[in-house]
Each structure stands twice: as C-alpha cells, then as structure tokens.
Amino acid sequence: MNDPAPDTTSPSGAWDPAACAPYLAPPTAADHKYSRGVLGLRTGSPAYPGAAVLGAEAAWRTGAGLVQFVPPVGGTAPLFGMPSPAATVLAARPETVVSRSPDRVDAWLVGSGTDPEARPKAETDELAELLTQRRPVIIDAGALDLCLLRRDERFRVAPVAITPHAGEFARLWRALGGSRPTDDAGSLGSAEATAQLAKRLDVTVLLKGSVTTIASPSGDIVTVGPATPWLATAGTGDVLAGIVGTLAARHAGLVRRGGLVGPAGTDWPDWPAGQIGLADRAPVLAELCATAVLLHDIAARIASGDSGGSAGAASSILGRPITALDVARSIPAAVERLLGP
Ligand SMILES: NC(=O)C1=CN([C@@H]2O[C@H](COP(=O)(O)OP(=O)(O)OC[C@H]3O[C@@H](n4cnc5c(N)ncnc54)[C@H](O)[C@@H]3O)[C@@H](O)[C@H]2O)[C@@H](O)CC1
Ligand SMILES: Nc1ncnc2c1ncn2[C@@H]1O[C@H](COP(=O)(O)OP(=O)(O)O)[C@@H](O)[C@H]1O
Known part of the structure; x- marks a missing residue:
C-alpha cells in the first residue's frame, strides 16, 4: 500500500446531532x-472477560431487542480462578442469552477483549465464516487482523x-x-489514510480518538x-463497540441495502417524505458509526456531570472522572437527549 498523500483535503463533513434521530427512533407498538x-x-476471553460485560451492558442500554453471547471456542481456562466470559456477562446482564449457535442474529460484534495471539484456530475459522455471510459484522480490538481477509473476495460478503x-x-x-503513518498517534488520524484503508x-x-474519523469504502468521510x-x-472503546453493534443490528436491513431506498424511506417511517435522498448522504454504516460515536460522547458527558459542554464542543474540560461502565449506564439518558426537542 502506498503512503497517503499529505492530508490536504478537508473531511466530507462533521456529524450533526439532529441526523442521529432516525437511527435512534423509539420502538413502536408493532x-x-x-x-x-x-x-x-x-467478545471477551479468559484474559479479558470484562470487555464482554462492557459491550453487553452498552448493547442493552442502547436498546437492543436481544443480545446473544457466544462463548469463545476452546482456548484456555479463565485466569486467576476468574469466572468464564459467559458467566461474567450473565452475572452482569442476566437478560443476555448464551448460546454456541444462536439463530436470528441481525449483526455481529466481534473481538473486544480478545487477543489474536491466544485465539484458537477453530475460533478464527468461525469468525472468518461470519465475513462470508450477509449480516453486518463490527470488528473491534483483538479481531481486527481478520479484516485483512477482505483482500480475498470470499470474505467481502458481510458489510463490515x-x-x-x-x-x-x-x-x-x-x-x-x-510505512507511514507510524505508531506516533500524532501522525495518525489522517482522513486520507483512513479513507485509503476503507477502500482497500x-x-x-x-x-x-479525541476526534473520531469515519471513512466509508466509497471515500466519504465523517468526523x-x-x-x-x-x-x-x-x-470505553468496548462500550462504543457495543453501541455500534446494536445500531447495526437494529438497522441491519438498511445496512445490507446500503442506504435509503427512496425519499419516502420505507425503513424510515418517521422521516418526512421528500426531505432526504440517498445521494445526499454518506453510506448508512458510516452514519450508524457516527451516531454511535456521538451517543457515546454524550453519555460520557452526562456520566461526568458535564452539563455545560455539548457533544463535539472543544470547550475546556468540564466534569469529573468516569469509568467505562458509567458511560454505558448513561446511554439511555443520552438517547433521550438526542431524541429530545
Ligand atoms: N476490562 C477489560 O477487559 C478491558 C479489555 N480491553 C481489551 O484489552 C485488549 C488490548 O487492548 P489495547 O488497546 O491495550 O490493545 P493493544 O495492546 O493492541 O494496543 C495498544 C498499543 O497501541 C498503542 N497506541 C497508540 N495509539 C493508541 C491509542 N490512541 N490508544 C491506545 N493505544 C494506542 C499503545 O502505545 C500500545 O502499544 C483488547 O482486546 C481490548 O478490548 C481494553 O478494552 C481495556 C478494558
Ligand atoms: N483524549 C481523548 N478525548 C476524547 N475521547 C477519547 C480520548 N482518548 C480516547 N478517547 C475515546 O475513548 C475510547 C477509547 O477506546 P479504546 O482506545 O478502544 O480503549 P479500550 O480498548 O480501553 O476500550 C474511544 O471511543 C476514543 O475515541
């Protein structure tokens, strides 16, 4: 891959809180x-069961209809006498259904709290298989190496x-x-590099990051x-992954189709007809990601008692320290704020 050209382009756009509402629409009577x-x-592994809890907590709090947890295949026993990832998730969120072969999954979240070095081959094979199916897959942390499989057409079926x-x-x-950018975070975050990776x-x-950059395979960039x-x-990244996964599951049909189907928006019952067309908008998976990032920030601000800062505001730091679980628990209030008048 060639090094990216210096980043002379400005991002395609910053994400507007008002644009989140359709993706967070409340359930209906139907x-x-x-x-x-x-x-x-x-998600989760014997070494990092907590990451699975954080993702599950975030998923439920974002409004998932159902969260199904697949325990890691084989591998090592939990460390230090800790309970397994499945037991840890169930203790925290008993609503979660644990199954080796869940049906009716709309979207997958894989990798948070896992280590590719410790991943058994059978687990790798099962994860790779998900990329050959049509359901959206969100790949985080220890499973990120699997996105390199996309160089092969066979693994390009799932929206990822x-x-x-x-x-x-x-x-x-x-x-x-x-060869560039390097590990120096200061030279990363180039919109151009992100777009190149997305396309490739x-x-x-x-x-x-502080500013999160989202690039679609089409080259659209949202910050x-x-x-x-x-x-x-x-x-907090595990929490964000749980939010993204939940929104992808909620809108899986839309993600598969790649966007809105018409101005009246059959998947978009609350959107005023004629106000929006696919051509004006970045691809839907990018918009879901942007919505998740904004929701995550607002939840963090609510948890930290930052009543003065609005999401995306480059103000002086307000509020108090927070934990990842605090952020997950504030997601419902953040949804309410984004849907509010
Ligand atoms: N409670 C838990 O179970 C937790 C589990 N976690 C899991 O721990 C595993 C390892 O996560 P790591 O993030 O340490 O992964 P890595 O060890 O793969 O990445 C960290 C490396 O990247 C470098 N780096 C450069 N820019 C960075 C940035 N902006 N943020 C973080 N690191 C940067 C660091 O210097 C470090 O060398 C993942 O599976 C993750 O999901 C973490 O999410 C923390 C919480
Ligand atoms: N300085 C910062 N300002 C604002 N947000 C940040 C900052 N540093 C990290 N974040 C956000 O916190 C989250 C950290 O995720 P990640 O690095 O995956 O951590 P972890 O693996 O521990 O969950 C991301 O959503 C990131 O955008």
Missing part, C-alpha cells in the same frame, strides 16, 4: 424483541465496520504495506468530536 435488533457478541484506535490502525496500515479493505473504518477527554480511560 415492535417486538426480534424486530428491534438481535446483536450477536463474540472496524473500530481501531490509533495503535491498532497503525498495525493494520503496516500489515497492508504502508471494503470496510467502514471508525478511527477512534465526530472532539469528545470529552474523560473518555480516555480503559474499556
């Missing part, structure tokens, strides 16, 4: 748990979004033959932020 989106989780931080992005970039692997790239710096704490 809804049931399956219609609201079933998220399949293949990847959620690297700067260090993970640099690793992917190098794996594709790029046919994935939506959500590059996390969100700066987010509250209180988010710079362990596990």
